[in-house]
Amino acid sequence: METRVAVIAIIVENMQSVEAVNAILHEYGEGIIGRMGIPYKQKGINVISIAIDASQDIINTVAGKIGRLDGVSAKTVYAAV
Secondary structure, eight states, rough: OOOOOEEEEEEEEEGHHHHHHHHHHTTTTTGGEEEEEEETTTTTEEEEEEEEEOOOOHHHHHHHHHTTTTEEEEEEEEEEO
């Protein structure tokens, strides 16, 4: 299976969705290279970046599931290689 490298940028504005975000990331953890989460208390949000190496279908699924959560947005950037 051919894989791609991507970064999924996630902004969590609804703290009640944090558990669901973590559950999705755990479900697809096999392809995750690394994760960085920054709580931005002044704005009441969490900023998370996920580096992932997986098939394009899996990357799209992860970003889609996360982006459909209440108060959560997700965008994906793909590496050229």
